[in-house]
Amino acid sequence: xxxxxxxxxxxxxxxxxxxxxxxxxxxxxxxxxxxxxxxxxxxxxxxxxxxxxxxxxxxxxxxxxxxxxxxxxxxxxxxxxxxxxxxxxxxxxxxxxxxxxxxxxxxxxxxxxxxxxxxxxxxxxxxxxxxxxxxxxxxxxxxxxxxxxxxxxxxxxxxxxxxxxxxxxxxxxxxxxxxxxxxxxxxxxxxxxxxxxxxxxxxxxxxxxxxxxxxxxxxxxxxx
Numbered sequence: 001x002x003x004x005x006x007x008x009x010x011x012x013x014x015x016x017x018x019x020x021x022x023x024x025x026x027x028x029x030x031x032x033x034x035x036x037x038x039x040x041x042x043x044x045x046x047x048x049x050x051x052x053x054x055x056x057x058x059x060x061x062x063x064x065x066x067x068x069x070x071x072x073x074x075x076x077x078x079x080x081x082x083x084x085x086x087x088x089x090x091x092x093x094x095x096x097x098x099x100x101x102x103x104x105x106x107x108x109x110x111x112x113x114x115x116x117x118x119x120x121x122x123x124x125x126x127x128x129x130x131x132x133x134x135x136x137x138x139x140x141x142x143x144x145x146x147x148x149x150x151x152x153x154x155x156x157x158x159x160x161x162x163x164x165x166x167x168x169x170x171x172x173x174x175x176x177x178x179x180x181x182x183x184x185x186x187x188x189x190x191x192x193x194x195x196x197x198x199x200x201x202x203x204x205x206x207x208x209x210x211x212x213x214x215x216x217x218x219x220x221x222x223x224x
Contacts, residue, residue: 033161035168038203039121056156062143067130083118086172121195128188167196
């Protein structure tokens, strides 16, 4: 591999004390992030959405293929069309597709097939994964697409929270209607629908808790 294809990596080096403080502050801030379903319809600057998506686009990806597309919707007519199609699929899910165990697990969240937040939130981002590229009529493979897009969505959600906004990760199933409504090419597959906005004045969230650190971490050896 030719080294001239590389550039020097540059970053600010901080002390161990600063690392500890910054990591604790980061956790404290993001531990307050919650998914909400009750949005205000108050609009905010489009530039904020652009900054958020730009941050998501810095995520690592397989062979740096960056196999993602973020389609932003604020047109009321399109949001209505998306809501109608999503509710049609979700109604079928709740009435016949979801097994009893799945519906039981959903009970603490108070969800049903009604998805009014799709119309109320000022912006909707539909994340598409790009399964392959079409360049000069030839198919160019992308690698680790699901993993790459999943990481980018994590960056996206962090950027949304950092901007003082709220979001919901919604996965209507099946989601193929999103490609049709948004007129996306066949190499793009819907991955996630994310309404973004401020919380409604009296918004509530389920009274649930996250796992304790001891339940999600494991070191291969004890600290000495």
